[in-house]
Amino acid sequence: MKIYLSKFKLIIPILIFIIYGFTACQIIPIEENSQMVSFSSTSIDAFQTNQSFTITPSIKKTTTKTPTQVSSFTPSPSFTPTITNTPFSLENFSYNFRPNEVSAQTYLETCSYLANRWGEEKSIPGTIVVPIMYHSVRQSGRPLQDEMQVSQEYFEYTMEYATKLGFETITTEELIGFLYSNDPIPQYSMIMIIDDRRLGVVDDHFMKYLDQNDWTVTLAYITGVASEFEWQEFARLNVNNRLDLQAHGFLHNAETYITENTSTEIIEQELYEPISIIEEKTGRKPSAFIWPGGNFTTESVQMAREAGYEVGFTVYSRGPLMYNWIPLGSTEIKVSDPLMVLPRYWSNSAAIYLEKAVEISTKAQEFAEENKAKEQIWFQNYCKEFQNDSGNH
Numbered sequence: 001m002k003i004y005l006s007k008f009k010l011i012i013p014i015l016i017f018i019i020y021g022f023t024a025c026q027i028i029p030i031e032e033n034s035q036m037v038s039f040s041s042t043s044i045d046a047f048q049t050n051q052s053f054t055i056t057p058s059i060k061k062t063t064t065k066t067p068t069q070v071s072s073f074t075p076s077p078s079f080t081p082t083i084t085n086t087p088f089s090l091e092n093f094s095y096n097f098r099p100n101e102v103s104a105q106t107y108l109e110t111c112s113y114l115a116n117r118w119g120e121e122k123s124i125p126g127t128i129v130v131p132i133m134y135h136s137v138r139q140s141g142r143p144l145q146d147e148m149q150v151s152q153e154y155f156e157y158t159m160e161y162a163t164k165l166g167f168e169t170i171t172t173e174e175l176i177g178f179l180y181s182n183d184p185i186p187q188y189s190m191i192m193i194i195d196d197r198r199l200g201v202v203d204d205h206f207m208k209y210l211d212q213n214d215w216t217v218t219l220a221y222i223t224g225v226a227s228e229f230e231w232q233e234f235a236r237l238n239v240n241n242r243l244d245l246q247a248h249g250f251l252h253n254a255e256t257y258i259t260e261n262t263s264t265e266i267i268e269q270e271l272y273e274p275i276s277i278i279e280e281k282t283g284r285k286p287s288a289f290i291w292p293g294g295n296f297t298t299e300s301v302q303m304a305r306e307a308g309y310e311v312g313f314t315v316y317s318r319g320p321l322m323y324n325w326i327p328l329g330s331t332e333i334k335v336s337d338p339l340m341v342l343p344r345y346w347s348n349s350a351a352i353y354l355e356k357a358v359e360i361s362t363k364a365q366e367f368a369e370e371n372k373a374k375e376q377i378w379f380q381n382y383c384k385e386f387q388n389d390s391g392n393h
């Protein structure tokens with residue numbers, strides 16, 4: 001047994017190193033402590049077999065005591081990496097997206113996540129946000145010119161269907177509170193984002209529904225080319241605070257799209273120049289950056305963070321958002337910051353995805369209930385430093 005163990009202790013740090021490279025976005029924190037690793041293995045076995053699992057108060061991350069080995073514990077090639085370094089593996093809710101390139105990414109460490117997961121002051125598990133990208137709404141009877149347009153009929157159908165399903169809108173600020181801290185929002189939420197400078201679309205099509213339902217719409221605005229007349233229109237339409245003004249670049253044109261070839265000066269202009277303008281027009285700095293033309297790079301995502309943006313949106317249609325659960329494709333996964341590359345459904349198929357979101361929400365809620373006890377045990381034993389912040393566990 002001793003020989004096995006010493007070999008095992010050598011193997012584990014290597015395994016941790018290998019695994020960590022592949023699971024940087026997962027919520028499982030890695031302990032570089034072989035004592036911890038050994039202990040963990042015993043409790044996994046105990047938990048999984050449901051035998052004699054006891055919560056011992058002396059269990060601490062910093063413990064130097066060598067834990068007792070249970071007789072069933074035998075290191076072997078089948079000992080899989082995912083359970084080597086945590087008390088026991090906490091499963092995440094998974095959903096098979098199509099195409100299967102898309103997968104839900106986590107972005108919080110397990111303890112930060114669990115600290116806000118349950119509680120009366122929090123969104124209930126299964127709370128979901130559907131982001132929808134709008135451009136123009138084509139007047140009834142006129143043919144669509146491109147796939148970014150939506151017919152008036154489908155637009156109205158989407159609004160009515162959203163109401164029927166029980167969706168409410170949220171602002172960027174509410175979205176950030178939800179994604180970062182699970183702050184309460186309606187269980188079925190959507191954030192409708194109109195790109196570019198389309199106050200006419202707001203006035204002609206959206207405002208009726210905003211007023212009827214007490215909703216808001218987010219404007220991804222190109223601030224550098226807006227005229228004084230537009231700002232007057234903005235102020236007129238925003239009289240009831242229904243418009244959530246956010247940044248969509250300064251000039252947003254062929255010379256300023258953010259690609260690998262764009263100069264730092266131009267990227268900084270597109271990111272920074274909108275901030276003071278939006279603050280002047282609304283009294284608040286923008287907190288969302290909607291990537292102009294959908295283009296972004298790893299470097300520009302980091303620069304957007306430095307500029308103070310807390311979320312970003314692409315033009316990729318991937319899936320709905322939940323707390324610590326962002327569906328992304330391989331292009332966005334590469335930048336390693338899910339919150340800065342949030343997906344958006346397209347307006348011409350939004351209604352189908354509202355329905356899909358309700359289905360995902362229901363499954364996520366069921367999953368959460370089934371896993372609640374495990375999550376609480378995990379939190380109680382391995383998140384001691386978080387427990388004063390949250391009286392919910």
Ligand SMILES: [Zn+2]
Pocket residue numbers: 195196248252292293
């Ligand atoms: Zn645009």
